Amino acid sequence: MSDWRKWLFYVAALYDGIIGLVFLFFWPRFYDHFQIAPPNHPGYVQFPALLLIIFGFMFLRIARDPAANRGLIDYGIALKLAYSGTVFWYQFTTGVPRVWVWFAWIDLAFLVLFLVVRFTVRQLHDRAAEA
Template structure:
């Protein structure tokens, strides 16, 4: 597939991005909140659990990177992750305000969202006409 050379690095970058964020929020969440001068939640489990979920998604993105065609069915879960985060952050950002620490992540996730939708489309099953072509 022609798009695989682009799709594999995309999902490697996504895995690194979400995996590193997950580890940072699990191991050093209090430092992140302090650096941005944001009051943390009353219990760091509220930060560590989403961090752990980011690591799970990072592993999923690595599976997609390794075998994009075979693991195309996982991409919608990544799309839903990005829609969920962007939806929450952009809603609060434009409606009621949100600490600046969350805004860059939303912008990056919006870019990933668009790219994941593109990747999912690029990996769609070929039509009957394309299937009959000899490569």
């Protein structure tokens, strides 16, 4: 298996893990810095932050062996599609703070790369099954 696939998921693990930690512990500073109105309860930020940390651990697992953990890649694809799709929808319909759009573009790039990995891993698996 090509190393770039493993490194992609190591980078995704770091990216989501760090963002999750920032939003878990420092979300008020983040919101203040980007002049975003905070939600009325910290749980609205901290729960998704914990989900990002959990996904970060999942990406670490995928990175260790993308072929063996190919089924988990689908959840990463769903995460990136859900976030980028939601943000882009609101960007085009009602508006959304620019910082969320930056994250959405990054997640869209991850989404495309995850799809490439998922397709190529499936091909490798199918070839191995035929042999």
